[in-house]
Amino acid sequence: xxxxxxAPAPESRSIVKLQPSYGLFINGEFxxxxxxxxxxxxxxxxxxxxxxxxxxxxxxxxxxxxxxxxEDVWGSMPGRERAKYLFRIARIIAERSRELAVLESLNNxxxxxxxxxxxxxxxxxxxxxxxxxxxxxxxxxxxxxxxPLGVAGQVIPWNFPLLMLAWKIAPALAAGNTVVLKPAETxxxxxxxxxxxxxxxxxxxxxxxxxxxxxxxxxxVVNHPDVDKVAFTGSTEVGRIIxxxxxxxxxxITLELGGKAANIVFDDAAIDQxxxxxxxxxxxxQGHVCCAGSRLLVQESVADQLLESLKRRMxxxxxxxxxxxxxxxxxxxxxxxxxxIKALAEIGSAEGAERWSPxxxxxxxxxxxxxxxxxxxxxxxxxxxxxxxxxxxxxxxFRTPGEAVEKANNTPYGLSAGIWSExxxxxxxxxxxxxxxxxxxxxxxxxxxxSPFGGYKESGYGREGGRHGLEAYLAG
Amino acid sequence: MTATISPLSEVTRSDAALRTFLHGLPxxxxxxxxxxxAGLGTRSIKTTAKAWAIDLAIRMxxxxxxxxxxxxxxxxxxxxxxxxxxxxxxxxxxxxxxCVYPSMVPTAAAALRGSGIHLASVATAFPSGQAPLKVxxxxxxAAVAAGADEIDMVISRGAFLAGRYLEVFEEIVAIKEAxxxxxxxxxxxxxxxxxxxxxxxxxxxxxxxxxxFIKTSTGxxxxxATLPVxxxxxxxxxxxxxxxxxxxxxxxxxxxxxxxxxxxxxxMVNEIAGDGWxxxxxxxxxxxTLLNDLLMQRTKLATGHYSGPDYFTLD
Numbered sequence: 001x002x003x004x005x006x007a008p009a010p011e012s013r014s015i016v017k018l019q020p021s022y023g024l025f026i027n028g029e030f031x032x033x034x035x036x037x038x039x040x041x042x043x044x045x046x047x048x049x050x051x052x053x054x055x056x057x058x059x060x061x062x063x064x065x066x067x068x069x070x071e072d073v074w075g076s077m078p079g080r081e082r083a084k085y086l087f088r089i090a091r092i093i094a095e096r097s098r099e100l101a102v103l104e105s106l107n108n109x110x111x112x113x114x115x116x117x118x119x120x121x122x123x124x125x126x127x128x129x130x131x132x133x134x135x136x137x138x139x140x141x142x143x144x145x146x147x148p149l150g151v152a153g154q155v156i157p158w159n160f161p162l163l164m165l166a167w168k169i170a171p172a173l174a175a176g177n178t179v180v181l182k183p184a185e186t187x188x189x190x191x192x193x194x195x196x197x198x199x200x201x202x203x204x205x206x207x208x209x210x211x212x213x214x215x216x217x218x219x220x221v222v223n224h225p226d227v228d229k230v231a232f233t234g235s236t237e238v239g240r241i242i243x244x245x246x247x248x249x250x251x252x253i254t255l256e257l258g259g260k261a262a263n264i265v266f267d268d269a270a271i272d273q274x275x276x277x278x279x280x281x282x283x284x285x286q287g288h289v290c291c292a293g294s295r296l297l298v299q300e301s302v303a304d305q306l307l308e309s310l311k312r313r314m315x316x317x318x319x320x321x322x323x324x325x326x327x328x329x330x331x332x333x334x335x336x337x338x339x340x341i342k343a344l345a346e347i348g349s350a351e352g353a354e355r356w357s358p359x360x361x362x363x364x365x366x367x368x369x370x371x372x373x374x375x376x377x378x379x380x381x382x383x384x385x386x387x388x389x390x391x392x393x394x395x396x397x398f399r400t401p402g403e404a405v406e407k408a409n410n411t412p413y414g415l416s417a418g419i420w421s422e423x424x425x426x427x428x429x430x431x432x433x434x435x436x437x438x439x440x441x442x443x444x445x446x447x448x449x450x451s452p453f454g455g456y457k458e459s460g461y462g463r464e465g466g467r468h469g470l471e472a473y474l475a476g
Numbered sequence: 477m478t479a480t481i482s483p484l485s486e487v488t489r490s491d492a493a494l495r496t497f498l499h500g501l502p503x504x505x506x507x508x509x510x511x512x513x514a515g516l517g518t519r520s521i522k523t524t525a526k527a528w529a530i531d532l533a534i535r536m537x538x539x540x541x542x543x544x545x546x547x548x549x550x551x552x553x554x555x556x557x558x559x560x561x562x563x564x565x566x567x568x569x570x571x572x573x574x575c576v577y578p579s580m581v582p583t584a585a586a587a588l589r590g591s592g593i594h595l596a597s598v599a600t601a602f603p604s605g606q607a608p609l610k611v612x613x614x615x616x617x618a619a620v621a622a623g624a625d626e627i628d629m630v631i632s633r634g635a636f637l638a639g640r641y642l643e644v645f646e647e648i649v650a651i652k653e654a655x656x657x658x659x660x661x662x663x664x665x666x667x668x669x670x671x672x673x674x675x676x677x678x679x680x681x682x683x684x685x686x687x688x689f690i691k692t693s694t695g696x697x698x699x700x701a702t703l704p705v706x707x708x709x710x711x712x713x714x715x716x717x718x719x720x721x722x723x724x725x726x727x728x729x730x731x732x733x734x735x736x737x738x739x740x741x742x743x744m745v746n747e748i749a750g751d752g753w754x755x756x757x758x759x760x761x762x763x764x765t766l767l768n769d770l771l772m773q774r775t776k777l778a779t780g781h782y783s784g785p786d787y788f789t790l791d
Contacts, residue, residue: 002746002750002754004525004528004742004743004746004751005524005525005528006520006521007522007525007526009520009521009522117518268503269503270504270505270508271502272502272504272508272509273504273505273507273508273512276511276512277508316747325519325520422503422505442505442507443508
């Protein structure tokens, strides 16, 4: 243990006014749902609130409200007027950023420094960005007079609850659609706070509807006959079910699914910064990132040196209370996810890979998993093929650039990849050959509203973000 | 030429060998290094950790005056302050060293006698280093003879930037020899080296040549010490220890004025080089105004309220 012990530096919870129970947000008001469920803090298992569970009938009410709002107000509103609402929402997110960050960390388990410095600012940035597009749609490259689609049904995951909401709602609204959004079962609270923000921004009732619940609620949203567009971010497994459900209907669909990204480190890389990129790639948000750099491909000639540096760096990661400002790695989002991570890690050991974690004390209560790396992993191992969606890195080596590309592409996924090299020509040549939607060079997990994001192969289809992100919500 | 480091003695055999070695060090990605330094800067150091860090920072200060207008009186006042930074609080530790020009060394030596506080003198035609080697050696010997036990030398940035690495190396070796038993701090003047790759190479060069400390800046060139530059140097001493078994200290100097800044540096030392460097023998702050802010924050932490700058001595 270091002589320099950082004293606890918890962010205060008092800024968040938790209500004992939350309703569904339909037609601009909070209303009761058919049932309810408890939502907890994964760091302590403390029950935070009771949240309404939307039935098929509740979802129907929400879609009807969205349809009315689309036909009466939002679809025909001039873009410059819609923009004002979006700018207003963006500003309120920025103003209430601390409240949103604390609530996000409480409900999701992610470190406050990430919700504070990444999730919430990016969510606001998405609304600012798409607000700017609302009155410029004829110039977006999708025809002279692109029209909205109507009602969008959106289902989002638990890893970036507010940010994924922003990715979905901002472009939909900018293009003139209304939405029914279902947040993830385990992380509904920031979406409900966002509903409050919609009220505060005096957004016309029905433009945004939030229906909380589990898989059945999501299915009701996706299957509702009056939904014109389905947008989903989540697992490839559920993505397949949704694609099947939507097939044969007139619904447009975008899917942003899983990944098993290769983070490729060449021997001429800036090693210290590459180590940071590896850590950021797999331990950011506890590895609950679809584009996480979960497969490290390192050139054999620097593998030993790099792994030594990586282990030394991992020993400084601070795992614990998500609300402590010095926490680097927070809690696993749910007991279910923790079970899955544990199971896959066990399989990694059983398959003969060598497992390593730094000495780190995990809290007694809540769901925790120490940052872990597996060395001696081969392409055939399940931990090199399946998405673990946790703080677990599989390390493989390669000898030639060709081998690196071959291994990187040898996966059913294709969401993201990373290249580390000080040689510009190499970066460009390799990036050209990688079959992944996002390729980062000498950085990882960098997001910006202006940049399109999406996958190849089983990582999904359609793009979110940037000008491209509008296409999914417009008819040419 | 005395080979100071056996595992790497071959690399200093010729200019070509030295260049090959220094240019073979892993590169530094500027964006990544800046981001890492900024990330460490967001650590929140509170209560007991802050109190510990403030006392450590005070013990690491090289209390410095390097002005043309320095007088023996000012230097004596500074020495008194070095011994007892906060006369109202006997629990306040003394600083690590006093740092002055060679002409002030006799005055400072007399004032510090018996205190255990080190006496550092800048030498080698500080701050530009633009003088013949003989003059630099004489400058160094004179300072040591007058009582300095630490020498802060400047490297020839001109030779370094021109790629004459062996010339810089040999100069440092010669100065180190002239220092005798005095500790040698090698000032890289990172503000003039500009790139992080240069900072890494100059750090290794200075360590290979036998420097006991590597120091960022003279304080006379902007930018002086920055967090990312210190990060690169901390990585260098860490890797040098791994490679050679010899431990070298780091001294950021110039521009560190607040307790908040000093704590960011200490966090960086802790998480980059490791807590083995959290010691005045291995990490120093070259500063003058920093000390008063440390004292004010120390009092604030102990009493719960600020006493204004008027309650602390200027020198």
